[in-house]
Amino acid sequence: MRLVASDIDGTILGHDGKISHRTIRAFHACRDAGVELVFVTGRPPRWLHPLEDQLGHAGTVICSNGAVVWDLEAGRLVSARTLALDAVFETRRIIKQLRPSALFAAETLTGFHLEPGFIENDSSELLSEYTPAPLASTLTADDAVVKFLAIVREGTADDFLAEVSPAVAHLASATHSAPTVAMLELALPGVNKAVTLAEYAATLGIDAADVVAFGDMPNDIEMLRWAGDGYAMASGHPEAIRAAGQQAPHFDDDGVAQILEAKLAGLGVKPA
Structure with a gap:
């Protein structure tokens, strides 16, 4: 050891x-x-x-x-290792087609961007400093996205992952870690x-x-x-x-x- x-x-x-x-x-x-x-x-x-x-x-x-x-x-x-913005938005588009109810957030090297409704009841103390807004209006070319998040309120994280992962594999690798929430964490492929x-x-x-x-x-x-x-x-x-x-x-x-x-x-x- x-x-x-x-x-x-x-x-x-x-x-x-x-x-x-x-x-x-x-x-x-x-x-x-x-x-x-x-x-x-x-x-x-x-x-x-x-x-x-x-x-x-x-x-x-x-x-x-x-x-x-x-x-x-x-x-x-x-x-x-960061995701290009075009890959982020294309990944979002594909997931939206699969799960229209999905909401998204992006972790960057300098902060956090989240769509309205991503945090249920806006109850997260860790994220309370961030103002929800459409990602297309807050993410810019200067933002280095290290993790892209997608959440749905129905079903399990395992089912969500099984549906999304093969559809976006050419753009991002997907996993999950929240034990009680159907939320996916996406990164640069191979990371x-x-x-x-x-x-x-x-x-x-x-x-x-x-x-x-x-x-x-x-x-x-x-x-x-x-x-x-x-x-x-x-x-x-x-x-x-x-x-x-x-x-x-x-x-x-x-x-x-x-x-x-x-x-x-x-x-x-x-x-x-």
Whole structure:
């Protein structure tokens, strides 16, 4: 175990916005033992405060499902893979044909653009600073789109993904990570957590065989397959569990911490 790569939401971070003390101790023990840590998330850089505030993490974070690499300590962009605006609007057109009720949003390197109604009841505190408006009127050539979002209020995310993914595959890769919402996350074709994680590990001279990865949702599937030791949370999506082939205990039971404690014990290390 030379590198630990972990998803955030639903893997180490709960709905209450907290990382458990046991999990924090396990990550600190990894760091003290010389094991590299990298967090691999669907979140944008501006939503990484739990890592800083609770874990004291100051390293690299792979954001937006692999589209962005962010240096947390320096607070700067390392790299980004972006969608062209014509691809964004053509993807929107195709999805609208399939699901006329769909609504859309776009994550850029500098902010967030959302259509009216994208956030139900406008109840999201994280997005309250953004004013809904048609994307065609707010997105400009200067906007670098790293993630395009589509949401419907009917059906499941799995069904929505199965319908949309093949129709837009030439324009964007699609996945999902919201456990109770039919929302798709679309990026440049070929971009996912595994691709960017593999590139990052290579810069450290670390092979997949020496990587332990944790995740819980379909946007983690490629990463869990790539890592030498991929663990899906027992509380995670069935497809993620199948892809990983190994399960960490349920999130509520500090599953990530349990696996890391066992691996550290094999190295003769005990979390403080």
